[in-house]
Amino acid sequence: MFEVGENADGILAGVLFLIWLSAAILATRLAWRPTPEALRKSARRLLRLLVAALVVLVVKCVAIGLMLAVDWIFADNRVIVQMPLLLLPMLAVVIWTVPGLRALANRDDAPVDVETRSAAADPRFVVPVQVTAVATVIGVYFAYVSRPVPSYLDDIATHAAPILLSVLVLWFWQGRRLRVVTATDFARRGRRASALRATAQAAVVVLVVAAGITYVAQSSRLPDRMSMTSHDNVDYGGGPSIGHGGHGGTSVDELRGPRTGKPNKAFTLTAKNATVRLSSGTEIKALTYNGQSPGPELRVREGDLVEVTLHNEIPDENVTIHWHGLDVPNGEDGVAGATQNAVEPGGSFTYRFIAEQVGTFWYHTHQNPLEAIRRGLFGALIVEPRDGPPPGERDFVVQAHEWRTPDDNIVSFGTSDTLQRQEVAPGTPVRLRLINTDNNPSTDSRPRALTVNGTPVRVAAIDGVDVNGPTPLTDPRFGLATGGRYDVTFTMPAGPVRLTDLANRDGGLVLAPPGDTSTPKIVDDGDHFDPLSYGSGGSRPFDAGSSYDRSFTQLLDDRLSFYNGGLHLVPIINGHSFPDTPTLMVRMDDVVKVRIVNRSHQNHPMHLHGHHALVLSRNGVRATGSPWWIDSLDVIPGEIYEIGFKADNPGLWMDHCHNLDHAANGMVMHLAYEGVTSPYELGRGTPNQPE
Ligand SMILES: [Cu+2]
Secondary structure (H helix, E strand, O other), X not given: OXXXXXXXXXXXXXXXXXXXXXXXXXXXXXXXXXXXXXXXXXXXXXXXHHHHHHHHHHHHHHHHHHHHHHOHHHOHHHHHHHHHHHHHHHHHHHHXXXXXXXXXXXXXXXXXXXXXXXHHHOXXXXXXXXXXXXXXXXXXXXXXXXXXXXXXXXXXXXHHHHHHHHHHHHHHHHHHHHHHHHOOOHHHOOHHHHHHHHHHHHHHHHHHHHHHHHHHHHHOOOOOOEEOOOOOOEEOOOOOOOOOOOOOOEEHHHOOOOOOOOOOEEEEEEEEEEEEXXXXXXXXXXXXXXXXXXXXXXXXXXXXXXXXXXXXXXXXOOEOOEEEOOOOOHHHOOOEOOOEOOEOOOOEEEEEEEOOOOEEEEEXXXXXXXXXXXXXXXXXXXXXXXXXXXXXOEEEEEEEEEEEEOOEEEEEEOOEOOOEEEEOOOOOXXXXXXXXXOOOHHHOOOOXXXXXXXXXXXXXXXXXXXXXXXXXXXXXXXXXXXXXXXXXXXXXXXXXXXXXXXXXXXXXXXXXOOOOOOOOOOOOOOOEOOHHHOOOOOOOOOOOOOOOOEEEEEEEEEEEXXXXXXXXXXXXXXXXXOOOOOEEEEOOOOEEEEEEEEOOOOOEEEEEOOOOEEEEEEOOEEOOOOOOEEOEEEEOOOOEEEEXXXXXOOOEEEEEEOOHHHHHOOOEEEEEEOOEEOOOEEOOOOOOOOO
């Protein structure tokens, strides 16, 4: 309902502008109509336009009502900023323009005399229509560009100022026109002179606008060097204000995993260029770890000391490794420019951490990730329970990815873009480890839609945390957030089971008993899996009613604007893009609530590094199933999620949208602990481009 209202509201802002622009042109020319009949016709047309504008306004109010019905916060800026600035000039039209206009529309055939002309050119009669046209321009600007966020006081001022200025300018201008139209030599004034002047005026306007756009584009370019810890926009979430870095704090370099001790598992990952061949035969010029993509599966046990040595042999690309979902010490988090310098060609970096969580995770570069992850710098990281996996269990790691070729996006599981078959004996416990490594451009950036058909399944874990009391689901439809993971389990039945990404119905994975060559049909209209109410039992350390040390709100909007020199639909957090986005400041052991509100046109799979957060509620409905712990949460337009987490992992942590296009366009913020500093910088003048 929010999206319908939001889209309609934007379109109607444009429709209102077109109507009022026509009305203003008509009103401005009214006094110049040569004959009684022409004047009457123009006046009637203008009246009809005003009626049409009223109808559109009513529809716009309905659209705003649809958004308000979801929650006040989805359209409060319309109610507080936009509508008053539209309604006030319209009211002036009703009071000062409409009575005179009706008289003109009903005028008889008496010649158009000076008195009539001066009535039709009177500023009090014309200016309200012209100013309303200006207000609708501000309305379009509001709908697509400015997107105000609370507290709205400065937005009221910045949006009202041009309207008020236009009153003065238009009143002065219309006064001059009034004198012209009532002058005795009016009829003899040449048209040529005024045409020339109009052309000159238009040229000046075009020049000024072009210069303004060039200036805005240039000034949106990011600085060459930025520090993640030196932002002005600090949010304490209603808690006590605390120091952000400064002298004498703890450097992220001190927040590393165990530096000594023999690792239980040691891996070497070498980043290199390689050609990856998909099952269809398509070849991808990929960026890889160890020449393969997805990179080698890293499989460790709970409690292992893991050591991963990264070498970079890609000649023109810096790399890192981020352990997505694994809440490692901050210095091991692999974010270029925040926790380390990106590894330059020929360089190395060694990560060491203890695998404390059991479950399905993945790793990927956090340097130029928009391009580098898409091109292959990722792989699976599996942490098995200390005592090993359940006896007899077979697990299948499925990395849903989208390979880009010059002409196509190829939806695949790993390198399989065609249907794959595996033999599994009936009675075998099966675990599908579903990982979404990519946002989903082929389905309009919606969460990746996956189905499992052939047997009822359970969701045993979400984002590397076990689900309590999972119940069987028949033909479920999973919407997997980018970066998110579902562990789906079942006991192999006597017939085949099929896993499908609905964006590639010819691909997928079929598990079948030996000798069975049949393929189950795809059922794509099954129930959407909703973790909010799935499972039962389990304990919650806090819930929607708990008291929190700090409560933050993240208002996700988007607007048409320049970011880093380019024009985009820029996603914004609380009205800003990185590096002006708010920094969430916390203190160790704080219990923190974050309210995420998506008022934008796009999905935002929000990913907080270093922590797992508990989902408390969605659109006011409390979570009732098993505790739903997330590190990657898809927030769709019109949704409000409340999540809670304990600040128990000190550091400087990225908190960003994992739709990497959005992150690259500034949808990045960070969570900073009191006193933590980083010696690293990011930007063109550094090796580091974490987004
Ligand atoms: Cu996003």
